[in-house]
Amino acid sequence: MQLKKYTDYALRILIYTGTKPNTELSSIKEISEVFNISQHHLGKIVFELNKMELLETVRGRNGGIRLAKPAEEINVGLLVRSLESDFNLLECFDKETDHCVISPACTLKHTLNRALHAFFKVLEDYTIKDLIVNEQELRNLMGMNK
Incomplete structure (x- = not known):
């Protein structure tokens, strides 16, 4: 990211x-x-x-x-959230643009989503x-x- x-x-x-x-x-x-x-x-x-x-x-x-x-x-985390507009790390993060055939069964998006939430959780501590x-x-x- x-x-x-x-x-x-x-x-x-x-x-x-x-x-x-x-x-x-x-x-x-x-x-x-x-x-x-x-x-x-x-x-x-x-x-x-x-x-x-x-x-x-x-x-x-x-x-x-x-x-x-x-x-x-x-708060750094809240500031970054408010200034950044796109948190779609992969195509599958946006249902409207998701054309990946394995998306329904893929766990990568869930893993990256957890990582993104952890990223902001850390920033919110500062x-x-x-x-x-x-x-x-x-x-x-x-x-x-x-």
């Missing part, structure tokens, strides 16, 4: 903003430079995270973004706070301590 870049970038934005004090704003420009991601693409993701009430945006000359709630309240437990190391790698 592979997550979309959109989800990957959303998690990076939340990790980045989560490593800053909540009084300090981040900019899309600085996040773009740290991760070498298009500002335009990040802007779309920030807009979505703001709609989800995970990021707060502050307009104006000294504006920017910050977490809208404490990092320990942002919050953004858990992902930034090594905050100082992350800040160093992102060039925040220069």
Whole structure:
């Protein structure tokens, strides 16, 4: 299973903003430079995270973004579920597109379905706070301590 870049970038934005004090704003420009991601693409993701009430945006000359709630309240599993739209790992996961002749007797789909549920169960055990437990190391790698 592979997550979309959109989800990957959303998690990076939340990790980045989560490593800053909540009084300090981040900019899309600085996040773009740290991760070498298009500002335009990040802007779309920030807009979505703001709609989800995970990021707060502050307009104006000294504006920017910050977490809208404490990092320990942002569940990684729930975030990934809401950002990812396709969990059909195989053709047979979707009855409308399933043309496999062994599908009625095949147990592979059940095995993969269990694995998918286990994947999300593990992710639901983590919050953004858990992902930034090594905050100082992350800040160093992102060039925040220069």
